[in-house]
Amino acid sequence: MKRWKIKLSGSILVVYCTLLLSGMKGTAQTPYSCSSCDLHGKDFSGQDLTNANLSFANLDNANFTNCKLNGAMFANASVKGARFNNAQLNISDKGPANFSNADCRSADFTGASLQGAVFTYANMSATNFNRTDLTDALFGLRLEIRDSLNPQPPSFEKTVLPCSLKPFFPGADPDKVKFFPCKTPISRKAQKSGKASTDTVYLSLRGTDDNSCGTADHPCKTFKTAIEKAPDNGVVAVSYGKFYPFSIIISKNLTFVGGLDNQWQPTGGQTWVGSSELGLPVFIIDKQVNVSFEYFILNAAPHSTRIATTVLQAFTGSTVTLSNVNLNGAVAADGENGTAGTMSCCLMCHGNDYASCGDGGAANSNVKGTPGVIPFGWFGTSGGNGGTGSSSDCYLQCAGGGGAQGGSSFCVVLLDARLVVDITDKFDIAGGGNGGNGGYGAYSAGGGAGGNGGLAAGVVLAGNAAITGTPIYYGGVAGKPGDGGPSSSNPNKNCSGKSGQPGLPGITAETIQY
Numbered sequence: 001m002k003r004w005k006i007k008l009s010g011s012i013l014v015v016y017c018t019l020l021l022s023g024m025k026g027t028a029q030t031p032y033s034c035s036s037c038d039l040h041g042k043d044f045s046g047q048d049l050t051n052a053n054l055s056f057a058n059l060d061n062a063n064f065t066n067c068k069l070n071g072a073m074f075a076n077a078s079v080k081g082a083r084f085n086n087a088q089l090n091i092s093d094k095g096p097a098n099f100s101n102a103d104c105r106s107a108d109f110t111g112a113s114l115q116g117a118v119f120t121y122a123n124m125s126a127t128n129f130n131r132t133d134l135t136d137a138l139f140g141l142r143l144e145i146r147d148s149l150n151p152q153p154p155s156f157e158k159t160v161l162p163c164s165l166k167p168f169f170p171g172a173d174p175d176k177v178k179f180f181p182c183k184t185p186i187s188r189k190a191q192k193s194g195k196a197s198t199d200t201v202y203l204s205l206r207g208t209d210d211n212s213c214g215t216a217d218h219p220c221k222t223f224k225t226a227i228e229k230a231p232d233n234g235v236v237a238v239s240y241g242k243f244y245p246f247s248i249i250i251s252k253n254l255t256f257v258g259g260l261d262n263q264w265q266p267t268g269g270q271t272w273v274g275s276s277e278l279g280l281p282v283f284i285i286d287k288q289v290n291v292s293f294e295y296f297i298l299n300a301a302p303h304s305t306r307i308a309t310t311v312l313q314a315f316t317g318s319t320v321t322l323s324n325v326n327l328n329g330a331v332a333a334d335g336e337n338g339t340a341g342t343m344s345c346c347l348m349c350h351g352n353d354y355a356s357c358g359d360g361g362a363a364n365s366n367v368k369g370t371p372g373v374i375p376f377g378w379f380g381t382s383g384g385n386g387g388t389g390s391s392s393d394c395y396l397q398c399a400g401g402g403g404a405q406g407g408s409s410f411c412v413v414l415l416d417a418r419l420v421v422d423i424t425d426k427f428d429i430a431g432g433g434n435g436g437n438g439g440y441g442a443y444s445a446g447g448g449a450g451g452n453g454g455l456a457a458g459v460v461l462a463g464n465a466a467i468t469g470t471p472i473y474y475g476g477v478a479g480k481p482g483d484g485g486p487s488s489s490n491p492n493k494n495c496s497g498k499s500g501q502p503g504l505p506g507i508t509a510e511t512i513q514y
Contacts, residue, residue, distance in 0.1 A: 036477070245275070
């Protein structure tokens with residue numbers, strides 16, 4: 001543990017914080033709906049960016065002075081050194097401004113209005129909240145300070161603090177440190193259901209996985225063990241904190257209730273869960289089961305290939321119900337480039353006076369890819385290979401290969417399953433990967449076609465899948481198409497092959513039907 005001093009209205013108070021490491025990256029796109037964009041240092045001052053989606057973006061040293069950012073999504077973004085002076089970051093029709101799990105090191109919010117803003121799991125090292133309006137702002141059960149080089153506490157001078165920060169200021173002088181009145185959290189559905197204590201299994205980062213775990217006094221530590229111990233139609237009560245399970249398959253009827261404190265009482269916060277396996281869904285809901293999640297932040301994991309990244313995936317006959325759940329998609333990987341033709345093979349077969357004059361590869365018309373691939377839920381297509389212009393088997397190696405489709409990013413994939421949501425649920429659609437470029441056509445063989453851009457969607461509906469209710473969607477960015485591969489000429493025969501066609505742009509939508 002590290003001991004910190006926090007300055008607040010001239011008083012000195014002590015807070016204990018744990019040091020962790022974090023990092024961010026982004027790729028260039030456009031503002032307003034710009035998940036994962038590289039916008040570091042950009043000047044947005046004075047702009048109206050209400051409900052903007054800037055999740056996962058690199059916004060280090062950006063200038064948001066006097067901006068209107070009500071309801072803006074900054075979850076998982078990096079805003080190190082960014083200026084939000086006198087900005088409006090209040091609640092909009094989509095909900096509060098959200099900095100959950102953002103890197104806010106040295107960000108300056110001086111004079112900003114942050115009514116209802118969410119900072120759960122955000123890195124608060126040297127963050128400046130002086131003279132801000134933090135009415136109903138949510139910081140969670142821990143004030144996190146993560147900086148391996150120069151960790152510093154946040155500053156709250158001349159600021160009335162939300163009730164959620166009281167645990168960080170034990171014994172504070174009430175004449176110097178002011179708090180807003182505490183509010184009683186809304187009761188949870190699971191707590192109203194009349195379940196007996198024997199039907200509830202408790203899960204906490206402080207727990208231990210052993211034969212006797214699962215009680216309130218002796219909770220389990222991992223989702224896998226808690227689910228194994230929970231009875232059918234039971235409840236899994238989950239403490240506030242960050243969990244990184246392996247992709248979990250749920251094969252029984254269960255209700256998961258998150259955001260609970262150490263006494264298993266609701267806090268108004270959400271439990272953060274992210275898959276530790278690249279691209280795999282956080283939870284895979286098996287066939288013919290009913291599963292509910294309440295008060296969670298569920299995060300997809302990126303993947304290094306064109307396979308989709310998915311938060312939740314449900315199969316035939318199952319029903320998934322969400323309440324006060326945020327689903328954050330992950331940025332998908334770019335497609336691989338097509339292989340280049342091999343000139344040495346052409347020369348070996350026919351010498352340098354033989355012309356193949358091949359056609360370029362054609363773009364694949366199937367932009368939507370193929371749903372239902374287990375366990376990833378989706379698989380992309382590739383652009384067409386270049387033509388050889390010759391019947392010789394040797395020339396098959398001269399043409400350029402087609403580029404692969406970019407990976408796709410989905411919040412939920414439903415395969416003949418049903419999803420029940422409401423306006424307390426938020427789907428942050430991230431970005432599809434860019435298509436790979438077509439390969440080079442050697443010795444006048446055709447170039448390969450570019451791969452199509454990847455998809456970005458909130459919900460994929462395949463077969464008889466259905467969604468009941470309407471969540472809040474934050475729009476994503478579709479992947480760009482890959483370029484067609486070039487060809488070459490044969491000067492001895494005055495013949496040139498044709499370049500491949502570019503791929504087709506990806507699709508971004510709240511829902512995509514197959």
